[in-house]
Amino acid sequence: MALVCVVATAVPLSVTSGTASASAETSEVSGATVQVQPDGSYSVDTHAPDYHFAGSVGAAVSNIENTTGQDGVGAYHDLSFDYTVDGIGRTSGIRSYDQSPVVLFSTTYRQASPNTAAFPALSSVPSLPNNQSYSGCFGKHTFNGAVNEVFGPYLAFDNAGGGYLVSPATNFSTAVTTAADGRLTSGTSSKIGSLNAGFTQRTVLAFGSDVNDIYRNWGNTLTGLSGKKRPDQDATNTLAKLGYWTDNGAKYYYKYDENLGYEGTLKAVREHWKEKGLPVGNMQLDSWFYPKGPDSDWRAVEAGASRYEADKTLFPNGLEDFQQNVGLPMITHGRWIDPSSPYHQEYRMSGNVVTDPAYWNDRMSYLKQNGVQTYEQDWLCSHAQPDFTLHDRDAYLGNMAKAAAANGMDIQYCMPLVQDFLQSTLYNEVTNTRVADDRFERTKWDRLLYTSRLANAVGTWPFADVAMSYETRNLVLQNLTAGPVGVGDKIGEENADNLHRVATADGTIVKPDTPLVADTATYVRDAGGAKAPMVATTGSKHGSMAAGYVYEYARNSPDTKPDTVYEAETAKLSGPVASKEHGGYTGTGYADFQHDSGDSVEWTVDVPKDGTYTLEFRFANGTAGDRPTGDDRPLAVSVDGGTAATQAFMPTANWDSWEKQPVVVPLSAGKHTVRAAATGHDGPNIDNLGVSAGVKGDEPASFRPADVGVAGQAYVYDYFAGTGSLVDAGGTHTAGVTRDGSFLQVVPVGKSGIGFLGDAGKFVSLGKQRITELSDDGTVHASVAFTPGDGAVTLHGYAPSTVSVTADGGQAGQVGYDPATHLFSVTITPDQGSSLAKVAIAGN
Secondary structure: OOOOEEEOOOOOOOOOEEEOOOEEEEEOOOOEEEEEOOOOEEEEEEOOOOEEEEEEOOOOOEEEEEEEEEOOOOEEEEEEEEEEEOOEEEEEEEEEEOOOOEEEEEEEEOOOEEOOOOOOEEEEOOOOOEEEEEEOOOOEEEEOOOEEEEOOOEEEEOOOOOEEEEEEOOOOOOEEEEEEOOEEEEEEOOOOOEEOOOOEEEEEEEEEOOHHHHHHHHHHHHHHHHOOOOOOOOOOHHHHEOEEOOOEOEOOOOOOOOOOHHHHHHHHHHHHHHHHOOOOOEEEEOHHHOOEOOOOEOOOOOOOEOOOOOOOOOOOOOHHHHHHHHOOOEEEEEOOEOOOOOHHHHOOEEOOEEOOHHHHHHHHHHHHHOOEEEEEEOOOOOOOOOOOOOOHHHHHHHHHHHHHHHOOOEEEEOOOOHHHHHHHHHOOOEEEEEOOOOOOOHHHHHHHHHHHHHHHHOOOEEEOOOEOOOOHHHHHHHHHOOOOOEEOOOOOOOOHHHHHHHEOOOOEEOOOOOOOEEOHHHHHHHHOOOOOOEEEEEEEEEOOEEEEEEEEEOOOOOOOOOOEEEEOOOOEEEOOEEEOOOOOOOOOOEEEOOOOOOOEEEEEEEEOOOEEEEEEEEEEOHHHHOOOOOOOOOEEEEEOOOOOEEEOOOOOOOOOOOEEEEEEEEEOOEEEEEEEEEOOOOOOEEEEEEEEEOOOOOEEEEEOHHHHOOOOOEEEEEOOOOEEEEEOOOOOEEEEEOOOOEEEEEEEEOOOOOEEEEEOOOOOOOOOOOEEEEEEOOOEEEEEEOOOOOOOEEEEEEOOOOEEEEEEOEEEOOOEEEOOOOEEEEEEEEOOOOOEEEEEEEEO
8 A cells, every 4th residue: 555755844834734544754854754554553663763663553543634733842744543442532643753853642532431542552662672760759760670550751772872762741640651572552550540531641752872862852842842941050049059958967957056946046057157158049948847747846757737837936936037037048848738737628638738729829929928939849759649640640739830930939849759750841830859869978879860860851950959068079969960059067067168169159059051960871881780880971061162070980899908907896996886796797896886976986007108098998887778778877087187088888788798988098108097987977887997009999980072072182180189181082081980989070172272171169160150151262262250259260271381361351360380280270350340251361
């Protein structure tokens, strides 16, 4: 039978239509050919990559119609057709796009119907070795798991990183995908028994040669279809400014200075930060701020909200008075409604949440009047859920979003299910989502990077959750998400230098353009079970010039034999006790920490000569048995009473499973004291300390600068080491990394021969909030922005020889140049009243 073929050669602005007994369609740019046969069979063939998908509706079809048009995704070709299943009339369609590698399936039930005969039901799909899906709280990723009615996106990919993704495009809270034995269906969950007349389900198929590109195209399709305006990274105060957080893991989570009270403690935080000149732009109040449970007690941490309002015993003058005193916009937390709450009688509810728009209008208005700019809806995967129906989650989240919009507020989703990430594509007001478990720490790094991919694909900015400002690597990773950054330090424990490396003086976060996510090679390795180092990338783009930021870290415990071993049970124990309760230790036992502060283990070690040494702490942390990912048990490690560096001590498989935490330090010949002390958490069990000459426990990690947008010669700068190297065009950078990781800044070497690294005082050294413009025409031209309170900025970079620097709108200091490293630096001081200095850097 002959097939009718329509070729897209231009973007149509109007819709045309026709009918045929059988029809085929080709979208020239995206490379998708769609065919529908009168017997109900259909197929989609993609090109680049070449994939074949086929299925059948199980009945003859009629009224096959070919239309062209344009929607929020772009110009399309659409094949629609009618058929009957069990006496119920259906209209389905397959839409391909001229400019986007996606295909959209849709089916509409013209009468009320049992939930049967999902469309698409594909009996033939490409056989690819790997898959990824998301499930559970915070949308945790899984590789190569069973795909039986999974919510959200289902990604299948090959060992080169190419593949396809299938996902609901509507009805996100109830739509699911099942894939097994070469078959795939996408439709409505079997827990929904019947569907209303007029019910429409849409499914999107995205395809491509790189998993990150596939996710981007898929997410842009969802927001294109819904019309959501994807928020700029500084669209709201919460996104733009560094915040002080009081949620789980922060020092003042359900805790405060007894002499000051809760309100007084947070006022003291604000005054202390002002006094020290620390950058901050907002403050978060967690679930402690409102009454909970049958007794309306703010301390009832396990209960739901009794009334959603500031607790009068904590804020006797009201929330507005407190907000005006601290002078910062507020972010406020919300959870589920307690069974004893009068809201059950006052408003329409479903499950443990209110769906009634009157409630949301009232409470969002209350928040706005009290200086709140962002509402955080927590517990979405657990207690704060409506009943599982076709429409209740839409009513719950939709009325929340409408009320936020009416009051000029935005929303953060916390503990979201994967379907909530997708649901956010319907609401402009949902600007950011939590992507990792409470209290961001080393354990959560992988989760952050994979779920950030999901969050950003659907048009929200990821938030890692609270960390402490003295945890440099946690703070770097928070900063590289390009979303909110929040710290929760106790008064006096802040690391001012780190805070200033995140934000300008007025609290503006200096960010990359996009979130840090795992690169495609890491997807392939992880799906294949190789526990190789994580390589994650993001970047800053200035016109034709792109720069990259790469964070790499090992995920294996070092398997090395130390030069010398010092047992913990025979070391100086101040608080910890020698124990033998758990097996697998060396020597006669191990040190068991007893308290979350004040405890320490101290060794005296002896090394034969000056040099670099690796301290390897053999430890066990069995907390993974208590929580899905467990918790870090950090210790502050110091040598000879010097500055302590906090090390993670991640969860191990159990308390009988021992791993090593390496710490690289310089030591002079002779004896030294090494101390590991509790930092406010209960410590791990410590078996011994190994000391070895050189750097031990590192693994090679590689990336190509071209993959982060630097196509020509690149300069790769190791932020923590303070050194760098050149990589030729098309080349690969390879270096050893430990579990702490390496942070690399990757910049192009332009016509000038200079690799401009940007602001030496910022983690994101070329972020647009600091470097607003950048070009290289033989001279590097950089526009440097200053906010009120900023002092001089130090610019630095690579140059083969000395450079000359001039500044318009500022003063350039003396240029420093190190001929051994080829690194230059210069301070730029803004002219009085100037917010921008235009700097020119040229080789001599």
